[in-house]
Each structure stands twice: as C-alpha cells, then as structure tokens.
Amino acid sequence: MTAPLHHVIIGSGSAGYGAAMTLRGEDADCMITMVTIDALPFYNRYDLPGVFRGHHDWRKLLAVPPARYDELGIKLRRSSRVVDVDGERQTISLAHQEDVAYDRLLVCAGGRSYLAENLIDSVGLMHGFGSFEAAMRVYRALPKGGTAIIIGGDMIGIDLALTLLDTGYRVVLIANQQTFWPHVVEPVERKRLLKALENKGMTIFADERPVGVLDTRNKKFSRAVALESGTEITGDVVMSFCGLSSSVEFMLGAGVDIERGILVNPELRTTNETIWAAGDICQIWHDKEKIYKFYHGWKNVRVMGELAARNMSGSHEIFDVEVEDRLDIDDDGNLRSTFWTR
Amino acid sequence: MTKDMNNTDIQIAICGSAGDGTIASGDIMKRAAALMGYNVIAFDLYPPEIRGFGKCISRIRISSEQTYSLKRESDIFISLNDNHAIPHVGEVRDYGAVVFEDSLIARVPEGRHISAHIKPAQVPYAFSIRQISEQATNSARSRNIVVLGFIAGLYDMPARVFHRVIAAKFATKPQIVIDDNTKAFDAGMRAGGAVFKLDDVAVGKPRDYSNGSDAVMMTGNEAIVRGFLEAGIGSYFGYPITPATSIMERLAVEIPRRGGQFLQTEDEIAAIAATIGAAYAGSRAATATSGPGLALMSEMLGLGVMAEVPLVVVVSQRGGPSTGLPTKTEQSDLNLAVYGGSGDARRIVLAPTNVEGCYRCAGMAFEIAETYQTPVILLIDLYLSNRYETVIPSEENTFAPKPRLRPEIAKGDIYKRFELTYNHISPRALPGEEGLMHTITGLEHNEQGRPNDAIHSVMSIKRHEKLNSATRFPGLTVCKRFGDEGPVDVGILGWGSTFGEILETMFEAQAEGIRCSAMKVVMLSPLPMDEIVAFFDDCREILVPELNYEGQFANLISGAVGRPVTRLSHVTGSPMVIAEILAEVRRLAGSATPKQKALGS
Ligand SMILES: Cc1cc2nc3c(=O)[nH]c(=O)nc-3n(C[C@H](O)[C@H](O)[C@H](O)COP(=O)(O)OP(=O)(O)OC[C@H]3O[C@@H](n4cnc5c(N)ncnc54)[C@H](O)[C@@H]3O)c2cc1C
Numbered sequence: 037m038t039a040p041l042h043h044v045i046i047g048s049g050s051a052g053y054g055a056a057m058t059l060r061g062e063d064a065d066c067m068i069t070m071v072t073i074d075a076l077p078f079y080n081r082y083d084l085p086g087v088f089r090g091h092h093d094w095r096k097l098l099a100v101p102p103a104r105y106d107e108l109g110i111k112l113r114r115s116s117r118v119v120d121v122d123g124e125r126q127t128i129s130l131a132h133q134e135d136v137a138y139d140r141l142l143v144c145a146g147g148r149s150y151l152a153e154n155l156i157d158s159v160g161l162m163h164g165f166g167s168f169e170a171a172m173r174v175y176r177a178l179p180k181g182g183t184a185i186i187i188g189g190d191m192i193g194i195d196l197a198l199t200l201l202d203t204g205y206r207v208v209l210i211a212n213q214q215t216f217w218p219h220v221v222e223p224v225e226r227k228r229l230l231k232a233l234e235n236k237g238m239t240i241f242a243d244e245r246p247v248g249v250l251d252t253r254n255k256k257f258s259r260a261v262a263l264e265s266g267t268e269i270t271g272d273v274v275m276s277f278c279g280l281s282s283s284v285e286f287m288l289g290a291g292v293d294i295e296r297g298i299l300v301n302p303e304l305r306t307t308n309e310t311i312w313a314a315g316d317i318c319q320i321w322h323d324k325e326k327i328y329k330f331y332h333g334w335k336n337v338r339v340m341g342e343l344a345a346r347n348m349s350g351s352h353e354i355f356d357v358e359v360e361d362r363l364d365i366d367d368d369g370n371l372r373s374t375f376w377t378r
Numbered sequence: 379m380t381k382d383m384n385n386t387d388i389q390i391a392i393c394g395s396a397g398d399g400t401i402a403s404g405d406i407m408k409r410a411a412a413l414m415g416y417n418v419i420a421f422d423l424y425p426p427e428i429r430g431f432g433k434c435i436s437r438i439r440i441s442s443e444q445t446y447s448l449k450r451e452s453d454i455f456i457s458l459n460d461n462h463a464i465p466h467v468g469e470v471r472d473y474g475a476v477v478f479e480d481s482l483i484a485r486v487p488e489g490r491h492i493s494a495h496i497k498p499a500q501v502p503y504a505f506s507i508r509q510i511s512e513q514a515t516n517s518a519r520s521r522n523i524v525v526l527g528f529i530a531g532l533y534d535m536p537a538r539v540f541h542r543v544i545a546a547k548f549a550t551k552p553q554i555v556i557d558d559n560t561k562a563f564d565a566g567m568r569a570g571g572a573v574f575k576l577d578d579v580a581v582g583k584p585r586d587y588s589n590g591s592d593a594v595m596m597t598g599n600e601a602i603v604r605g606f607l608e609a610g611i612g613s614y615f616g617y618p619i620t621p622a623t624s625i626m627e628r629l630a631v632e633i634p635r636r637g638g639q640f641l642q643t644e645d646e647i648a649a650i651a652a653t654i655g656a657a658y659a660g661s662r663a664a665t666a667t668s669g670p671g672l673a674l675m676s677e678m679l680g681l682g683v684m685a686e687v688p689l690v691v692v693v694s695q696r697g698g699p700s701t702g703l704p705t706k707t708e709q710s711d712l713n714l715a716v717y718g719g720s721g722d723a724r725r726i727v728l729a730p731t732n733v734e735g736c737y738r739c740a741g742m743a744f745e746i747a748e749t750y751q752t753p754v755i756l757l758i759d760l761y762l763s764n765r766y767e768t769v770i771p772s773e774e775n776t777f778a779p780k781p782r783l784r785p786e787i788a789k790g791d792i793y794k795r796f797e798l799t800y801n802h803i804s805p806r807a808l809p810g811e812e813g814l815m816h817t818i819t820g821l822e823h824n825e826q827g828r829p830n831d832a833i834h835s836v837m838s839i840k841r842h843e844k845l846n847s848a849t850r851f852p853g854l855t856v857c858k859r860f861g862d863e864g865p866v867d868v869g870i871l872g873w874g875s876t877f878g879e880i881l882e883t884m885f886e887a888q889a890e891g892i893r894c895s896a897m898k899v900v901m902l903s904p905l906p907m908d909e910i911v912a913f914f915d916d917c918r919e920i921l922v923p924e925l926n927y928e929g930q931f932a933n934l935i936s937g938a939v940g941r942p943v944t945r946l947s948h949v950t951g952s953p954m955v956i957a958e959i960l961a962e963v964r965r966l967a968g969s970a971t972p973k974q975k976a977l978g979s
Binding site: 075076077094095101102103104105106111112113114115116130131132133134135136137168169172173 | 472480481483485486496497503
C-alpha cells in the first residue's frame with residue numbers, strides 16, 4: 037500500500053478553497069493542508085463591502101461552517117506565513133520556524149494591493165481593505181456620513197465606493213491609470229465611466245497625482261491627501277486601490293519561473309513538476325497570443341483552483357477561459373463587467 | 379459580534395513549561411481580576427519535576443456572577459510552550475481565542491507548532507511574544523508578562539490594576555524587576571490593542587466594582603490558615619508534604635508572632651503526637667498532612683479518640699496509594715479518614731466543598747473538637763488546597779474560643795475525666811488544674827481514666843454516641859440541597875472539591891429541562907442521615923461523582939442508606955469533568971419509564 041499523498045495549498049482565498057474542496061472530491065484518502073496568513077477560514081472577499089450594510093459577524097461570511105474542514109479532513113493552518121519554498125526538497129518553510137513537507141504543492145497566495153512608490157512612506161496613515169479585519173477597521177474609522185478618499189479606484193475600490201455612497205458616506209476618487217483595473221479602459225470610455233460615477237455622487241479628481249498623506253487628526257478631518265498641484269483633499273480615511281501585485285516573494289527560491297506572477301502552463305503547472313499555481317498569483321500561458329496572462333475576478337480564480345486540483349490528482353485539463361474585457365456603469369451606478377461579477 | 383457588556387464569565391488558561399513563568403502570570407491575572415471586582419476561581423496544575431521540564435497550566439475563571447468550579451471549556455488559551463499546550467488546545471471553545479508565539483528561535487519539527495492543532499472554529503492570535511519581551515526588557519524572561527499585556531490590550535482591561543499587581547508580586551525583588559515587567563506588560567498591551575478582535579469572548583464590567591475591595595482571594599490552604607488564626611490556634615506541629623505544606627509554611631510565620639507553639643517535627647507520627655499533647659494541655663492544636671502522612675498518623679489518631687483529646691487534623695488528598703501522584707488531585711483517602719486506624723475509632727470528618735467552606739470549617743473545627751472531645755479531620759484535596767477563589771470573610775470573628783466550663787466537683791469527690799453523662803460528653807479538665815488530677819491513656823479505661831477492660835462496651839457506646847448530635851452543630855452546614863425542590867429524576871450527591879463541578883452540571887442539566895437536584899455532604903462522619911435519606915426519597919436516580927476508583931463515598935452512603943447509587947469515578951489526577959457528569963445525568967434522566975414520567979415522579 038502506498039502512503040496517501042500530501043497536498044499542500046498555500047493560501048485560503050477563492051482559488052485555494054476551491055482547490056481544497058475539489059482535491060477532497062478527487063481523492064478521499066489524500067492529506068490536504070491549507071497554509072494561510074489569514075486568521076479566519078475562507079470567506080468571499082467580494083462580500084467585504086457588506087460591513088457597511090451591517091454585516092459585522094464574520095461567521096456569517098464564511099463559505100462553509102468551520103467544522104466542515106474537520107469533517108473533510110482538510111487541515112487548516114492559519115496565522116502561518118510561508119517564507120520559503122524548496123522545490124527540490126519539496127518543503128515549505130513557515131515564518132515560525134517549521135518546515136512542512138509536501139508531495140504536491142499548489143500556490144494560491146493571491147496578490148496584495150499595489151502601492152505607488154511615492155505613497156509608501158504614508159502607508160501607516162492609510163487603510164487597506166483586503167481582509168475582514170481591514171474592512172472592519174475602515175468601518176470603525178469612518179464616522180457616520182464621513183468621507184473616504186480613494187486613490188486609484190480599481191474594481192475593488194469602485195465596488196466599495198459605490199457601497200459607501202449607497203450607505204450615506206461621501207467618496208472622493210483620485211483617479212489614475214489603475215482606475216477600473218483589471219479592466220483595460222480606453223480614454224474616451226474612461227471619461228464616460230468617471231462621469232457616471234460623478235453622477236452617482238462621487239467627487240472626482242481626474243488627472244491629479246497624490247504625493248503624500250497627512251495626519252490631520254486634530255483638525256475637522258483626520259486625514260488629508262496632498263496632490264502634486266498643491267491642493268489638499270481632506271477626509272476621514274484614505275485607501276489606495278491601484279490593482280494588485282502578486283505575492284511571490286516566498287517563491288523566489290522555489291525553482292519556478294516568475295515574471296510578475298508565477299508562470300504556469302495552461303494546466304496550471306509551474307516549471308517544477310510538483311508545483312502548481314492558481315488564482316491572482318499566476319500568469320497563464322496563452323498559446324494564441326504567445327504571452328503569459330493574468331485572469332482576475334473571483335470566478336476565474338475559482339475555476340483555476342478547481343482545475344489545478346484536478347490536474348494535481350492526475351488530469352490534464354487546460355484553462356481556456358476566454359472573456360471579453362467589457363465594463364459598463366449605468367446611470368444608477370450599477371457595474372456590469374464581463375469577468376468582475378458578484 | 380454581539381457582546382453582553384454586563385455579564386462576564388470567561389476562563390483563561392495559560393500553558394507553559396516549568397520555568398516559563400506560567401503560574402506567575404496566572405497569579406497576576408487572577409489577582410488583577412479579583413482587584414477589578416470579579417469573582418475568581420483559579421487552579422494551577424504543575425509538575426513534580428524540577429524547572430525546565432514538566433507542564434504547568436494555570437486556569438482562571440473570571441465572572442461577574444457567583445460560580446462554583448472551573449468551566450469545562452476555556453475561552454482564552456495562551457501557549458508559552460507549544461509542546462505542552464498542543465494536547466490542551468482542544469479545551470478552547472468554538473470562537474474562543476488561542477494566543478501563541480509566531481517567531482520561535484529554534485526550528486520545530488513538522489506538526490509541533492500549535493498552529494497545526496488549532497481547530498477551524500477557534501480564533502488564532504499569533505504574535506512575537508519573545509521579540510516584544512526582548513525589545514521591552516532586553517530579555518525573553520518576561521514573555522509571561524507580555525502575554526498578559528496582550529490579553530489586557532485585546533479585551534480592554536485596565537492597565538493600572540495589572541501594574542499594581544505586578545508591583546506587589548515583585549515587591550521583594552529589586553525595582554528593576556518591577557520596572558521591566560511593567561514595561562513588558564505595556565508592550566504586550568500595545569500589541570493586543572493593535573490586534574483586531576475576532577473572537578466572541580465578552581469581557582464586561584464587574585457587577586459591582588465596590589465589591590472588589592471586600593472580597594479576598596485565597597486558596598483552600600490559605601483559607602484554612604485564616605480560619606485557624608481567627609479561631610486562635612495556639613499550637614501547630616507538622617511535617618511537610620504536598621499539597622498540605624503551604625498551611626505549615628504560613629503558620630510557621632503566624633503562630634510564633636502570636637506567642638504560640640510551632641514546630642516542624644521529624645515525621646508525621648511525632649507531629650500528631652505533639653499535637654495531641656498540646657491539645658491535651660488546652661491549646662488549640664492542629665496538624666496538616668496528606669494521605670501518606672495520615673496513614674502514619676492513624677495509630678496516634680486512635681489515641682486521640684481513646685483519650686478524648688480535641689485536636690484538628692487537616693488532610694489534603696493527592697493521588698495514591700503510596701507516593702502516588704504527589705502533585706495531582708484525588709479523593710481517595712475518604713476510607714482512611716473515616717475509618718482508618720485500629721479499633722472502633724469514630725471521629726468527626728468534615729469535607730468542605732469550596733474555599734469559603736475551608737475557611738468556615740477550619741474556623742469552627744476547634745470548637746467542634748472541644749465540644750465533642752475528639753479529633754476532627756478536615757478532609758480536602760489538592761484541587762481545593764491550591765484552588766483560588768474570591769471569598770468574603772466574616773466581618774466579626776465568630777471563631778474565637780468560648781470560655782471553657784471548668785468541671786465542678788464537690789469537695790472530697792474524685793474528678794472523673796470520663797464520667798458517663800446523659801449526652802456521653804464528660805466535663806473536661808486540663809492537666810494541672812487544682813483538684814482535677816486525672817489519668818489519660820490509650821488503654822481502655824474507666825471513668826477516672828484508669829486502665830480497665832471490663833467497661834469496654836460502655837465506653838465504646840460513649841465514644842460513638844457522643845458524636846450523634848454533631849450533625850446539628852449550631853452554625854455548621856453539614857449538608858445542603860441545591861436545585862429543584864421535591865421529586866426529581868436525578869439527584870447528584872457529592873463531597874469535597876468535586877461539588878463545584880456537580881453544581882455547574884446541575885445548572886446545565888436544568889437548562890436542558892432535566893429535573894435535577896444536587897446535595898453536598900460536608901460532614902462525612904457522622905453522616906447527616908435524615909437529610910440524606912430525604913434526598914434519596916426525592917430522587918429517582920442518585921449519581922455520585924468522585925475522584926477515586928472504588929467510589930468510596932458512594933460505598934459509604936449507599937451502605938448507610940441501604941439503597942443503590944450510580945457511581946462515577948474519575949481518576950486522572952485532574953479535577954472532575956463537567957461533561958462526564960452531564961453525560962451520566964442525561965443517561966440517568968433518560969432512563970425514566972414513561973409511567974414515571976407521566977406521574978412526574
Ligand atoms: C475587497 C475585495 C472585493 C472584491 N470584489 C470582487 C468582485 O466583486 N468580483 C470579483 O470577481 N472579484 C472580486 N475581488 C477579487 C477576487 O476576490 C480575487 O480575484 C480573489 O480573491 C483572488 O483569489 P486568490 O485565491 O487568488 O487570492 P486571495 O483571495 O488574495 O487569497 C490569497 C491567500 O493567500 C494567502 N497568502 C498570501 N501570502 C501568503 C504567504 N506568504 N503564506 C501563506 N499564505 C499566504 C492569503 O492569506 C490568502 O489566504 C475582490 C477582492 C477584494 C479584496
């Protein structure tokens with residue numbers, strides 16, 4: 037009898053969660069370990085703007101009750117950061133000084149909010165929105181009817197901004213090249229979309245470059261964003277939504293090819309045959325265009341996770357999702373995207 | 379998450395290795411909680427081994443209401459050593475908190491970090507405990523204080539209370555120790571305050587803040603010392619043994635200060651012999667030991683019974699037989715306490731069920747011993763000896779000795795120390811009192827105390843029957859019923875430290891709709907039979923949970939009442955488990971026949 041395989045998944049987002057569930061379906065006996073920095077079991081991040089609609093109990097956000105992981109024999113290792121992967125020894129190293137051996141590794145570490153270099157020094161004065169905890173902090177920092185300043189305004193930010201307007205807050209958007217990311221929007225269309233947002237009630241600064249965030253706690257508003265033009269915009273919280281950069285640092289010694297993300301073939305396998313990658317972290321080879329492409333949005337990501345899991349279990353399916361890049365915002369502020377869906 | 383700010387009932391468990399400061403941090407936590415005005419019940423488990431080896435766990439229950447035992451699950455669990463903590467992390471309830479180190483200095487083998495064992499419904503809080511300690515104090519030694527700060531920060535507890543307790547705790551150390559630990563606490567508090575709270579543990583305000591100043595927190599052993607001192611103990615002779623030693627350590631300081639006699643003897647036999655001598659001479663005299671010590675004392679205890687000497691013997695039980703489990707709890711010396719020794723040596727045995735009971739029983743023990751002129755055994759166990767509870771002591775000292783009536787004899791009459799009287803209690807003279815010269819001996823004796831075996835049956839009756847009224851001793855709770863009145867499906871009968879778990883179980887069972895009562899029996903010898911029989915009459919099933927294998931109390935009770943009981947034995951060296959009692963209560967409640975249920979009997 038051969039020992040059951042140990043599948044290790046790094047990350048417990050949409051891709052990692054979808055993969056774990058699929059793996060268990062494919063192989064009842066394998067060992068599955070999910071390692072994640074998160075403190076909570078998987079929930080859909082796209083539900084996070086709901087904190088402004090009173091959804092403050094994270095238990096209600098969870099995709100499955102926590103006990104389900106035990107029932108399915110999926111070991112969930114939370115609050116654990118992977119700092120290194122040794123593709124030859126087939127081990128991952130955790131920050132708390134533990135190595136975990138794997139037979140097959142799936143990397144679903146996603147990405148983190150990209151921050152422009154000139155704002156890095158201001159990071160302590162800004163809020164993130166990538167986790168339940170971060171979302172709740174924004175909720176607590178914003179007084180009723182207060183003002184959120186959004187720099188950039190990728191799709192995550194736009195979705196949040198619309199929720200904020202709907203729930204009685206003010207939003208100032210400092211638009212830039214990343215506005216509407218991951219959609220690629222032509223300048224004319226961009227203007228139209230920004231106008232639609234303005235009609236919805238957003239204050240828009242279209243061609244301004246922020247140079248720093250100021251702590252103005254003792255004044256009427258606790259934050260200000262200084263623009264290159266010399267203007268200062270005041271508000272209660274400042275958030276940067278300028279797209280994602282893949283969380284690949286810990287993969288640098290793994291012996292896999294990395295560009296902006298981890299490079300995988302259409303089967304989502306990396307250049308190391310025991311390592312796969314899925315989700316926001318990976319760039320998938322597009323045979324027709326002859327380039328590696330990111331596919332964002334939770335639906336794509338989920339498909340990737342499940343597909344990688346099946347391939348780790350012996351299949352050879354390929355990721356051939358083709359989505360047109362189309363975005364529209366109607367007069368009521370409703371977003372319609374071809375891949376950024378609810 | 380919702381949080382009832384008015385009601386607090388949380389249990390914190392801190393687990394580490396001997397040398398990690400686990401018990402010290404538990405101590406600070408419970409003292410701070412008591413100072414804040416909460417009710418506290420706390421119990422530490424520690425190893426017999428030297429520093430650097432065994433496991434230590436400090437569990438502290440903090441509540442705004444009266445509680446009776448530790449909870450069956452902890453709400454907050456802190457690991458100072460994952461190796462020891464891993465087997466216990468399962469005791470944390472769903473949505474409770476698990477706090478642990480995320481930056482170890484040495485590599486751990488795969489699966490030996492606590493993050494591999496935290497259940498998906500528990501909330502992990504990983505932070506750099508060691509680093510924070512080092513940054514604050516240049517040493518990792520204050521990790522145990524950093525975690526306290528973290529808890530205080532996370533649950534918004536007042537720093538000043540902890541500062542006060544830390545200063546008191548290290549008062550005998552150089553100022554730098556206080557300063558460093560305060561800094562470590564503050565640094566931990568900043569870390570805890572910065573973390574987003576995800577668990578649903580609610581720490582509300584204590585019910586009445588002003589109560590805090592009245593309540594005193596003490597262990598069972600400390601309560602016994604306090605009771606003894608208020609009762610005017612004059613002599614103590616003892617030989618150290620876990621878990622009774624701390625009684626002796628405290629009295630070694632307090633008794634000489636009050637002009638009394640204290641001596642650490644060469645062994646337990648000498649200790650009880652000296653105690654008998656002092657008691658015979660009129661001093662309020664006591665000794666304290668554990669099961670193995672009581673075994674050695676049993677012959678001398680017989681002398682106390684035979685010579686009708688009023689002494690007090692504290693017996694704090696631990697796991698046995700022999701050296702057994704010196705640092706673990708058990709209730710297996712009941713037979714020895716009630717029956718141990720040669721001959722028919724009936725004595726009074728009191729088994730308090732909580733710390734307050736230890737204080738009251740100790741306070742009254744001398745008076746009971748003097749009234750009945752016989753040894754009184756205070757039977758507790760390690761769990762009660764070492765368990766902390768907040769107690770509200772009496773405002774007035776009600777335990778002080780009452781004036782003793784000197785025997786009155788007519789001129790020319792001979793004083794009979796063992797005179798046969800209507801209540802079998804003879805007027806007692808002290809040696810040296812003029813005109814009251816008498817003999818005492820371990821031999822059977824006549825009324826004057828002279829050896830005489832012809833009178834053995836009469837004297838046996840005297841020594842037994844004189845104790846009958848002890849179950850109605852004024853002011854002493856010899857037994858008490860709790861819970862539903864009248865007929866019930868299940869009655870839980872308990873004694874000693876286990877009764878707290880029994881009461882908590884009863885509340886849980888009642889909440890489930892089970893008709894349930896509980897009765898604690900404090901006087902194990904003689905037994906308060908009327909109350910016990912009435913309890914049996916009301917209960918369709920009787921359950922007796924206790925910490926020994928044979929069911930010693932169950933045997934005692936069912937033998938005395940002549941009816942069967944269901945035994946629940948727990949001999950792991952740790953306190954009784956509420957879940958085990960509850961499972962048994964449910965099983966027994968479910969066994970009611972439909973007819974019985976319909977009749978409501
Ligand atoms: C607020 C918000 C709103 C969104 N709204 C929408 C929407 O409306 N529609 C839509 O289609 N998409 C939406 N998205 C995007 C979508 O959620 C992402 O595409 C998807 O979450 C990516 O999934 P993933 O599994 O690849 O990575 P993620 O969900 O980012 O998960 C990454 C996981 O990896 C873990 N991790 C990272 N580094 C390490 C490490 N070193 N060690 C261990 N673990 C690590 C993280 O803790 C995390 O668990 C939204 C995203 C956010 C943040």
